[in-house]
Amino acid sequence: MTFYLAITGGIASGKTTADNYFKELGLPVIDSDEIAHNLLKRNTEVTKQICQLFGQSCILPSGDVNRKELGRLVFNDSEKLKLLNQITHPAIFAEIKRKKAAIKSGICVVDIPLLFESKQQKYYDASLLIYVPEQVQLERLMRRDNLDREHAMAKIKSQMSTNMKLKLATYSVANTGTIEVLQDKLNKILQEVKEKEDAMSKLS
Numbered sequence: 001m002t003f004y005l006a007i008t009g010g011i012a013s014g015k016t017t018a019d020n021y022f023k024e025l026g027l028p029v030i031d032s033d034e035i036a037h038n039l040l041k042r043n044t045e046v047t048k049q050i051c052q053l054f055g056q057s058c059i060l061p062s063g064d065v066n067r068k069e070l071g072r073l074v075f076n077d078s079e080k081l082k083l084l085n086q087i088t089h090p091a092i093f094a095e096i097k098r099k100k101a102a103i104k105s106g107i108c109v110v111d112i113p114l115l116f117e118s119k120q121q122k123y124y125d126a127s128l129l130i131y132v133p134e135q136v137q138l139e140r141l142m143r144r145d146n147l148d149r150e151h152a153m154a155k156i157k158s159q160m161s162t163n164m165k166l167k168l169a170t171y172s173v174a175n176t177g178t179i180e181v182l183q184d185k186l187n188k189i190l191q192e193v194k195e196k197e198d199a200m201s202k203l204s
Contacts (some may be wrong), residue, residue, distance in 0.1 A: 003107045003197035004100060004123070008115035009130035010159055012140040014175035015111055018130055021183050022109045025190070030099045030110045035092050048085045049130035054080070073187050075154040084094065089118055107122040107190075107197055116168050125196070128189060129169035131162045134175060 008023075009015045019029050039046045042063025050070065051059050058070045074081040096110060112120055121127050132140070134156065141152040166172055171192075173185045 001197075001200050002100075002103050002105055003125050003193060003200060005107060005109050005193055006115050006121060006124040006127045007109055007111050007130065008113060008127060008165065008169070009175075010132075010137055010162060010165075011113065011139050011155055012144055013130045013132050015113065015130050017175075017179060017182060018128075018173075018186060019048070019111050021186055022190075027106070028103050028108050030096055032092055032096060032112045034111070035095045036088060039088060039091055039095075040067060045199060050084070053083060053087070071155070072151070075151070075158050081158055085114075085118070089114075093118075093120065105201075107193055108203065114159065114194070116165055121168065122164055125200070126170040127168070129162075129165050129172040129192060130175050131165070131172065134162070136176070142160065 007015055016033060019031060023029050039045070040050075047059065047063065047065050050065055054070060054073055058066050058073070060066045070084070074084050096112070100108060100110065112118070115124075115127060117122055137156060138149070138152055141155060142145060142149060145152070147155070169204065170188045173182065173189070175182050
């Protein structure tokens with residue numbers, strides 16, 4: 001039996017760092033962002049729908065979605081963001097489901113940034129929230145994506161607040177220290193998860 005651990009958190013909170021550590025430990029990691037990026041490549045049904053709804057300016061000459069332009073359009077407009085999610089989420093979650101089915105035992109980590117916003121937590125045995133203070137998140141995002149303060153804050157505010165996520169998550173980790181500190185916290189949580197996975201296996 002497989003124990004499915006969903007990892008989530010706000011943009012620029014350190015989920016990728018956690019994902020990479022889990023991979024180093026040999027755990028399978030399903031990355032919904034990677035799936036989404038593949039869906040935004042040329043000639044997919046998703047790209048066609050995006051072009052129809054948001055215009056040709058959102059499509060690059062290669063046929064791929066212009067993610068920067070699309071982000072500019074949706075992150076300041078909740079209705080447009082909702083429309084985009086209605087296009088992309090069904091395809092993303094269908095691919096996650098397919099990948100999950102291929103993992104037959106052990107612990108499987110699934111990275112879903114909008115886990116709680118999309119109410120997907122019910123499909124997982126536990127959830128892990130990675131978070132940082134908003135000011136740290138803002139500075140990281142501005143530096144990482146070369147965004148001005150206004151656009152970076154719009155991206156942050158488009159997601160559920162950290163306080164709300166803390167109430168919903170099974171586990172939470174404040175990513176405010178070094179990578180080594182984060183890894184130590186993840187190890188402690190992983191030990192608990194392994195104990196739960198062992199208990200599930202004995203019952204199956």
